[in-house]
Amino acid sequence: MKLISDNSGINREIRGVRIIVAPNMENFLGGGELLLTSLPAYEKLDDHMMVSHLNELNKKQISGFIVKRKQNTAHLNKLFETLVCFCEEHNIPVLELPQDISYWLVIKYVLSQICSNIVVAKFIYSKLTRDEISQYFAGRAIREKAIEKLICGLETMLGNPVALYDAQFHNMYSSTSEPIELKILKDSPKYVPNIITQLEYIRQKRNNVEYIKEIDIFGQSKYYLLISEINEPLMELDFITLEGAVSALLYFLIQNETVKSIEKKYHRDLEYRMLNGSLSESEKEDVANLLDLNATDEYRVITFYLKSGNNKENFSAEQRKETKIVEKAVLKFLPKEYIFCNTNRIIYIHKENKKKENGNFEESWKNFKKKRKIN
Template sequence: MGFMVEDLLRTEECREMKLICGEQGLKNEIKGVTIIEAPDIVKFINGGELLLTGLYAFKSCSIEEFQNYLQELRKKEISCLVIKKGRLVEHADRKIELLREYACKNGIPLLDVPFDMSFQRVLAIVMEHLFNEEVTLLKYFKTTHDNFTALTLGNIRSENLTRPILEMLEKLIRNPVALYNQNRTCFESTAEDRSDLVFLDNLEDYDPDVLTNYQYWRQKGEQNQYVIRIHMSVGVQMYLVVTEKTPPFTKMDCIAIENAIVALQYEFSRQFAIEELEKKFQNDILNNILNGKVSSDAEMEKSANLLQMDKNGSYRVIVFGVKNEGRAAKNVNDRLMHISCLEEAVRHRFSDMKLHREIDKIVAVRKADLNATQADYRKEMREMIEQVQTEMRYQNKNLSVRAGVGKIVTGLGQLPESYKEAEDALSFIDIGGDISGDGNASVMMFSDFGIFKLLCQLDEPKILMEYIPESLQRLLSYKKPQQEDLIATLKAYLKNNQNLSKTAQELYVHYKTAAYRIEKIAKITGMDFDNANEMLAVRIGLVVCKMIENYNKK
């Protein structure tokens, strides 16, 4: 689209110019023009200029100084050199030869202009074309700006304009465009392909050649993709992607994109304000229902209608949380951001659920299928967690999504019971893993706690200590460096049905080491490993220890 060296040579006024060398650079774009009046002009060159010289600025410099000048000039990536011969210059032939070598080596056209043709005329020709291009760009900017402004400000019905904005952008640049959220999941697209955005290994910075506040990248696959990272005014990061299918990506496209981004930011701010009002309204209503603050039947009927829920329907509560498997986020803003990402992921994947957000968790109310078995629902919940985890994988690889699930209740008035169970299930999910044998469980149904459901109702560590047998208490009181190893060995030994070989394999220790530790545990505690009742009590005691540990953390 720009004014190139070959375009200059086609103009009527410049037909007498002769190409000395550097024909491979005839398509170099001319972005400016400068007459070399002094050698230090190189300090003020930005790149892409056409340089005019009669070598008079170098009339007295030595060959070595001239070579140093060319060395500095090489860093600037100029578009073309125009030389006029005939001035009295020391070592003129040698300096012209050096210019020729420089031009050939760097693919820069070296042009010879007739002596009677003034540099001012060449300068005027170039500037005229550059100014014409700038005027064209300004007119295009105004046209696209007016189109997007008319679209966004003329939205009388308050419909979501994200897709219309993308469709208008596609018409302008004649290539498909898509918008992805911060988890790189497709938010909206003008093409049928709505797969996740994947950053390739060849992703590189791209200079759009326009004034911009956004980061542009380019990656090469079956078609080139241009990725623009956008920070929406509502604090959300998104990616606008252009796939270069037909016409090549140009500066004009970047101008259209810049205006489309402004329109998207305006639209997201408007939608955000509307959604926040709706969310707060829904959040307050759900909060009252979940915490048993709706007293009258008439108020419950009204709340159900506002939430578009069946007052007498069957529901269950799911409480989602995030655990940082790496370094725990000490910054409150980081934790809030993690919960925001979790909410967005759950809302995006499961639009049928009613959500209530709290500082450290997301509470979801979901319609229950009374015909599904516990096994079916357990499988469905695991798949749900996997989908949400996939949605969040780009935020932080250490973030682990977890969920506690309450029982099915009939009627919105019974939701507090399911909510309490879901909270307890999430609170004791680590313990749940020990109970079920799943290890690090990602989802726990309160009904799977069995007898431990009773212990979950206790919130006094002193009372819980009564459920730890004396023999295990002796081991817990054994304040020596080996204590942690002994407790870990006891857990593994009981988990593996008192099989020493499997215990040693799980702990990555020698068989004799495992046997020695079990003997030492028996000596310290007096445990009778052949007594089934005592071993059951110890198993329960180990779980209770973890419950006490959780309470102390709270």
């Protein structure tokens, strides 16, 4: 950083640090803060309105500005000149931050210097990061776009690349153009940071130290958040950032799973109606198109159910739970095309592949029955 104003106010006491996110930032300050900005909050203001807000900030006895010039437009250049002139007139120091240094690196450093203990720093940093994360989900943000923005924002806040993977370790979102391949090493130790929620991570070392957070959605699906220490080691304050990020991800991933579950149930209902003959001819054609079933293809339908020795146990919650377990087992051994549960019954629609020998399907089915002891 370099000082770009005169040094007359360089000895002002720093009592806090904030990123300017709104023109009326003075309404959110306690006084004595060091303010970080690239001036986007003032972009829609003219000089007179900006000076009005700067006067209000000065009344809060702010300690100074750290600025980053991201856009080189005529209007922003004019606002930048207005800021520097105002600060020199009122003895407020202005420092310029290089483009490759994150505001969050500055915030972490400042908090470590001004806070009486790490507990206070953690509390303040938690508030700042949660406010930042909440912006990605403001209004009617589209889930996919919000998650993508969050993953990219996390890289800026943590100073390291971040990626999200599904249960099969397929990359869904990444803060880099070339995502790191996820692989969880055997016997990797658990790591619990010294913060309030104490989320548990997997810590492992491949090319770099990696932290992996498993995100479980109601026991139905799993996701993995990967942070790689490529640029700098994570510190306790970084895990506070992750604490808020995981909560936000959980919220949106639950929404995703709910939508997928509703769609899956809808498709299964249509499949069942097609198989039991309750659709008209015109409805069959519509449903077949929706389910991507081709009239010229050949299909096999396999149906089986769990029979209880006690009639009272039929259709019970325990039996439905066991049926779900069997359904998951079927998906491990057989092609994942069309399979669904109907109370205590599992129905599987298998599409014949002309390019492969039918024996492949027969062999897979026999292996499944043998391992699961199905007659």
